[in-house]
Amino acid sequence: MRLSKRVDYALRALVYLAVHEGRLSTIHEIAECYGISRSHLTKVVWQLGGAGYVETVRGKKGGVRLAHPPETISLGALVRPIERTFPPAECFPDGAGACRIVSCCRYRSILAEAEEAFFAVFDRYAVHDLVHHVRRGGSEAGGVAATGPTRSH
Numbered sequence: 001m002r003l004s005k006r007v008d009y010a011l012r013a014l015v016y017l018a019v020h021e022g023r024l025s026t027i028h029e030i031a032e033c034y035g036i037s038r039s040h041l042t043k044v045v046w047q048l049g050g051a052g053y054v055e056t057v058r059g060k061k062g063g064v065r066l067a068h069p070p071e072t073i074s075l076g077a078l079v080r081p082i083e084r085t086f087p088p089a090e091c092f093p094d095g096a097g098a099c100r101i102v103s104c105c106r107y108r109s110i111l112a113e114a115e116e117a118f119f120a121v122f123d124r125y126a127v128h129d130l131v132h133h134v135r136r137g138g139s140e141a142g143g144v145a146a147t148g149p150t151r152s153h
Helices: 005-019 027-034 038-050 075-083 107-123
Strands: 054-057 063-066
Touching: 005 027, 005 038, 005 054, 005 063, 005 075, 027 038, 038 054, 075 107
Parallel strands: none
Antiparallel strands: 054 063
């Protein structure tokens, strides 16, 4: 299974904010850090705000920050509603076409089981788990510096 760009950007933003917990960050600096589209990231951050994952502060000294501690933000709760908007195959409800052999085919049930297993893994982790290699002392570990994620992520 493959994550959508929207989930990828949401996770990147949350990682950045977790690494920089305690201060406001701008969409511009997050987009610059990862080399991603600022306009697309803006939409994603707006959705994260609407879902209660981040707080936004308007104004010249404004920015965005986590609304909750990173250890309380479930990856499953974040990923599931976004990724479930697209059916995994055409034969699923809301898919592109109707299946002519649905009465004798187990493909749907197998894919549904695989999808649940996929989400179950995300349910076991929180945003904190994505940044556990960050050392507060300023040293780098696992490709993520205490000053922020590197563009290689």
